[in-house]
Amino acid sequence: MARQREAEDISNRLFAALLRLLPEEFRDRFRGEMQSVFADQRQDAQQSGRAAQARFWWETIRGLFATAVREHTEILVQDADYALRMMRKDLSFTFIAILVLGLAIGAATAAFSAADAILIRPLPFAEGNRLVQLKQLEPAVGVDNMGFSVKEIEDYRSRSRTLGSVVEYHNMMFTLLGGREPERVDTAVVSANFFRVLGVSALHGRTFMDEDDGPNAKPVLVLSYEFWQKSFGGDPNVVGRSYSMNDKEHVVVGVLPPIPQFPGVVDVYMPTSACPTRSGASFRENRTSRMMTVFATLKPGVTLPEAEDDLRGIAKHLRSAYPESYPAAKGYDIAILPVHEQLTSKIRPVLIGLGAAAFLLLLLACFNVAGLMLSRILSRSKELMVRAALGASHGRIVRSFLTEGMLLACAGGVLALVLAFWSVDVLVPFSARFTTLASELRIGPQAIAFCFVLSILCGFVIGFMPAIGMRQMPLFTAQMENMSSPARMSSRTRGILVAGQLAVSVILLVGAGLTLRTLFQLEHMDAGFRPSGVTTARIYTHNDSFQSIYHSLMERTRRLDGVESVALSSTFPLSERGDEYEYALTTDKPSSGDQPKPRTAAGRAVTPGYFSIIGMHLLAGRDFNEGDTQQEPRVSIVNEHLASHYWPGQSAIGKKIRFSPSEEATIVGVVGNVRHRGLDQEPIDEAYCAFAQTNNYFMDLIVRGTRSAHELAPEVAWIVHDLDRDAVITDVEALTDVRKDSLAPRRNTALLFSIFAGLALAITASGISGLMTLEVSERKHEIGIRMALGATPRRVMGSMMTRVTAIIVAGLGCGAAVAWLMSAPMAKLVYGILPRDSVTFAVSAVLLVVVAMASSFLPLTRIAKLDPTVLLRTE
Amino acid sequence: MGKKKPIESFLPLTPAVFHVLLSLADGEKHGYVISKEIARRTNNEVRLSAGTLYGIIKRLLEDGFIEESEDRPDFSLDDERRRYYRLTKQGTALAEAEAERMERVLAMARAKRVLGPESA
Numbered sequence: 001m002a003r004q005r006e007a008e009d010i011s012n013r014l015f016a017a018l019l020r021l022l023p024e025e026f027r028d029r030f031r032g033e034m035q036s037v038f039a040d041q042r043q044d045a046q047q048s049g050r051a052a053q054a055r056f057w058w059e060t061i062r063g064l065f066a067t068a069v070r071e072h073t074e075i076l077v078q079d080a081d082y083a084l085r086m087m088r089k090d091l092s093f094t095f096i097a098i099l100v101l102g103l104a105i106g107a108a109t110a111a112f113s114a115a116d117a118i119l120i121r122p123l124p125f126a127e128g129n130r131l132v133q134l135k136q137l138e139p140a141v142g143v144d145n146m147g148f149s150v151k152e153i154e155d156y157r158s159r160s161r162t163l164g165s166v167v168e169y170h171n172m173m174f175t176l177l178g179g180r181e182p183e184r185v186d187t188a189v190v191s192a193n194f195f196r197v198l199g200v201s202a203l204h205g206r207t208f209m210d211e212d213d214g215p216n217a218k219p220v221l222v223l224s225y226e227f228w229q230k231s232f233g234g235d236p237n238v239v240g241r242s243y244s245m246n247d248k249e250h251v252v253v254g255v256l257p258p259i260p261q262f263p264g265v266v267d268v269y270m271p272t273s274a275c276p277t278r279s280g281a282s283f284r285e286n287r288t289s290r291m292m293t294v295f296a297t298l299k300p301g302v303t304l305p306e307a308e309d310d311l312r313g314i315a316k317h318l319r320s321a322y323p324e325s326y327p328a329a330k331g332y333d334i335a336i337l338p339v340h341e342q343l344t345s346k347i348r349p350v351l352i353g354l355g356a357a358a359f360l361l362l363l364l365a366c367f368n369v370a371g372l373m374l375s376r377i378l379s380r381s382k383e384l385m386v387r388a389a390l391g392a393s394h395g396r397i398v399r400s401f402l403t404e405g406m407l408l409a410c411a412g413g414v415l416a417l418v419l420a421f422w423s424v425d426v427l428v429p430f431s432a433r434f435t436t437l438a439s440e441l442r443i444g445p446q447a448i449a450f451c452f453v454l455s456i457l458c459g460f461v462i463g464f465m466p467a468i469g470m471r472q473m474p475l476f477t478a479q480m481e482n483m484s485s486p487a488r489m490s491s492r493t494r495g496i497l498v499a500g501q502l503a504v505s506v507i508l509l510v511g512a513g514l515t516l517r518t519l520f521q522l523e524h525m526d527a528g529f530r531p532s533g534v535t536t537a538r539i540y541t542h543n544d545s546f547q548s549i550y551h552s553l554m555e556r557t558r559r560l561d562g563v564e565s566v567a568l569s570s571t572f573p574l575s576e577r578g579d580e581y582e583y584a585l586t587t588d589k590p591s592s593g594d595q596p597k598p599r600t601a602a603g604r605a606v607t608p609g610y611f612s613i614i615g616m617h618l619l620a621g622r623d624f625n626e627g628d629t630q631q632e633p634r635v636s637i638v639n640e641h642l643a644s645h646y647w648p649g650q651s652a653i654g655k656k657i658r659f660s661p662s663e664e665a666t667i668v669g670v671v672g673n674v675r676h677r678g679l680d681q682e683p684i685d686e687a688y689c690a691f692a693q694t695n696n697y698f699m700d701l702i703v704r705g706t707r708s709a710h711e712l713a714p715e716v717a718w719i720v721h722d723l724d725r726d727a728v729i730t731d732v733e734a735l736t737d738v739r740k741d742s743l744a745p746r747r748n749t750a751l752l753f754s755i756f757a758g759l760a761l762a763i764t765a766s767g768i769s770g771l772m773t774l775e776v777s778e779r780k781h782e783i784g785i786r787m788a789l790g791a792t793p794r795r796v797m798g799s800m801m802t803r804v805t806a807i808i809v810a811g812l813g814c815g816a817a818v819a820w821l822m823s824a825p826m827a828k829l830v831y832g833i834l835p836r837d838s839v840t841f842a843v844s845a846v847l848l849v850v851v852a853m854a855s856s857f858l859p860l861t862r863i864a865k866l867d868p869t870v871l872l873r874t875e
Numbered sequence: 876m877g878k879k880k881p882i883e884s885f886l887p888l889t890p891a892v893f894h895v896l897l898s899l900a901d902g903e904k905h906g907y908v909i910s911k912e913i914a915r916r917t918n919n920e921v922r923l924s925a926g927t928l929y930g931i932i933k934r935l936l937e938d939g940f941i942e943e944s945e946d947r948p949d950f951s952l953d954d955e956r957r958r959y960y961r962l963t964k965q966g967t968a969l970a971e972a973e974a975e976r977m978e979r980v981l982a983m984a985r986a987k988r989v990l991g992p993e994s995a
Contacts, residue, residue: 015925022926026929029933030929032955032956033905033929034906034925034926034929035925035956036907036956037906037907037910037928037929038925041907041910044911059922059924060924060925060926062926063923063924063925063926063927063928063930064924064925065926066930067926067927067929067930068926071930
């Protein structure tokens with residue numbers, strides 16, 4: 001009996017729990033009856049056996065679910081209908097709310113799609129997750145990636161137990177002949193398994209086969225999609241055609257699909273056997289002819305540390321087997337790192353920063369729209385009280401707010417998707433400056449799902465926040481006569497919502513300020529050269545008499561109108577191209593102290609006059625001159641950084657440096673430091689050689705004059721082709737543009753952060769203005785009494801400004817504190833200033849205070865126009 | 876609101892709704908009796924659980940087809956949780972309209988010889 005009662009008790013409790021599926025009003029109305037019917041039906045079922053009981057439970061649960069779905073849907077339709085009517089009634093609110101939410105959700109969706117495509121998703125290659133790059137290092141001399149020789153690749157390929165496929169890659173510039181005109185093509189020289197390992201198939205034709213990469217293989221080429229489109233107009237018949245390259249006929253065997261190229265963007269691919277340098281017998285046999293980059297896949301189940309241990313074992317073997325190739329003094333070692341990490345390292349802090357900014361903007365939008373909702377709900381408080389008096393529960397009213405919030409957020413979500421789709425056109429070129437994975441960026445199903453979920457969450461937040469503010473409203477005590485009390489009670493919530501917007505705005509303003517200040521610093525930085533009036537052009541020639549060709553080129557260019565001086569250089573500051581050699585320099589005899597550790601230095605070849613044309617300062621000694629020829633002893637000019645490193649406090653003139661055991665040069669001059677690798681990169685050791693004493697086939701023509709690059713280009717090109725029909729001239733551009741372009745990633749980052757901050761400021765200003773308009777209209781009665789009792793409008797305005805000031809101070813304080821604490825992640829985005837830069841913080845604070853004060857002051861000016869007698873009469 | 880809509884706009888009724896109306900045709904009843912009577916009359920073919928039954932009752936109440944009766948049975952027989960429902964005039968009209976609709980359908984079926992002639 002007791003057992004039966006216990007079972008009944010459990011059943012009743014279970015049914016009571018299931019009743020919670022039904023809407024509150026339904027439950028309140030029918031709970032007792034339903035429980036009674038349930039108890040009676042259960043008793044009937046009990047008497048009819050177990051099968052009947054099971055059927056009873058099934059029917060009970062199914063019935064409850066079906067009724068719950070129907071009832072909830074009915075309420076949703078009613079609420080949505082009501083909300084739509086309200087939204088139509090107040091179109092300006094609806095428009096602003098949808099716009100604010102659309103912008104914020106759109107920004108967040110765009111940031112998410114970029115992060116998803118570049119940081120989260122695995123590499124779009126067959127074994128992307130297991131793809132690693134191998135690096136040989138000489139840590140003792142500061143070399144962190146010295147490349148691989150053919151012998152070393154063979155050793156690692158054959159000896160490794162943890163690597164699956166080993167792929168080699170190196171970059172060359174070749175001239176492609178046979179098209180409309182000679183074309184300089186960026187060429188990736190790869191092992192035959194390159195495309196197989198990446199899982200890339202050709203769009204037309206085929207990729208490489210093992211037979212293409214043998215000693216007697218016919219030279220073949222695979223074109224990249226972009227090059228195929230640009231130079232062959234997307235003609236599929238290009239497959240099978242022959243083109244001349246390096247004095248050999250190359251057959252195009254395939255065209256790649258539009259995939260993100262890895263590890264860099266090139267025009268054509270060729271197998272290693274077709275590369276004249278790589279296939280030379282002496283190069284292949286020389287263990288120290290290191291030029292190649294090596295990628296590999298980890299075997300399934302192998303971890304990164306396991307692979308590292310395995311490779312270190314091989315490195316140890318190489319050190320002992322070939323000590324002359326791996327001098328102990330340089331400390332040979334090998335490192336391994338995931339390719340995904342390598343490809344995303346530059347863009348990671350930028351995307352994290354943008355993601356954080358988008359999140360903050362979203363938070364701000366929610367605060368703003370919730371504040372607007374709350375104000376609107378307050379203006380409808382009479383109507384809400386009537387609804388409450390007619391029996392609508394608190395939950396039912398909150399639910400109608402939520403429905404309204406959801407509708408607004410979903411409409412915002414639709415706008416957000418449109419904006420996100422549009423943003424791809426902006427984000428792809430922006431990201432492409434940091435990673436080749438940028439081409440993967442698109443608004444796919446994940447981004448659409450993210451936008452949808454975010455819209456729902458925002459709808460919940462903006463519907464629920466006002467509900468919290470309304471908690472204390474005496475709706476249900478129906479104090480109709482005291483209409484000012486609900487407004488007062490939620491006034492605090494509104495104040496908090498506005499303070500929240502201010503706080504978020506400060507953080508975004510500081511973020512934008514820091515990136516803008518960084519950009520300003522870099523734009524005005526003395527990088528050690530004067531770019532104005534300088535034009536550069538890259539010249540490629542394979543002609544053996546290149547020295548005389550270059551000599552004639554300089555002579556004839558110098559005679560052109562508007563040209564003041566001309567020089568040649570193997571590369572120039574901030575150039576993304578050109579040859580730059582890294583030497584492990586050693587000096588002859590240190591004049592004092594300990595033998596300094598050998599360090600790497602960048603080596604460059606230049607002609608006399610280069611330094612003065614480019615605006616570099618000659619600090620000591622002399623420039624190169626016509627006497628520095630092949631027949632004369634080698635001379636070198638070093639930069640201040642190198643000189644002070646090796647000979648601190650002494651003159652470097654006359655000292656000797658060695659580029660290799662057989663290459664020694666005497667220092668004849670010292671020039672100022674130049675930021676060659678980027679305005680945000682510190683100067684490094686540099687050693688310049690005289691062009692006439694080197695063998696550089698490819699040079700940059702450096703021209704100082706009064707004519708623009710655009711004007712000079714055709715004339716210089718004519719001279720180049722007149723001197724060598726097969727020579728190629730590319731990238732004729734002003735050095736000022738090169739400098740400007742080098743800051744494009746920084747400029748774009750600052751621009752994006754500024755857009756976020758600008759939006760934040762505008763939204764916050766509208767939030768504050770809305771708050772004050774409402775305060776004035778709500779407190780009209782009180783204002784009327786105060787003015788009737790003698791208070792001047794100015795005094796009334798003053799007391800209301802006190803409240804605004806308190807909100808501004810609170811918001812500003814919280815925001816500034818958070819921005820202060822966020823200095824560590826911001827440190828990666830700033831240069832030349834501190835992440836807690838006091839100027840940025842001060843300017844951001846002042847800007848925000850001015851905007852906040854101005855936007856709150858305008859509604860307050862209405863007080864001056866109020867007539868107390870009219871106010872008191874109407875109230 | 877429902878009262879203003881013509882009866883025809885509610886037709887056809889679902890079997891469950893029609894059976895609830897039928898069950899109340901011969902007098903007021905409370906929920907359990909309604910469900911019990913329907914199960915008995917349909918030989919257990921139509922069984923209404925508490926959730927389904929009160930979903931129907933709520934809609935019929937809102938549309939004005941049934942109403943709550945204030946007459947209560949003798950105190951000793953009453954359960955205070957129970958409420959008694961009865962058909963309104965509109966409810967009776969709705970049941971009639973549905974029955975007539977079904978009759979017309981039956982007549983059509985007979986005319987097409989899908990059903991045999993009506994037994995005497």
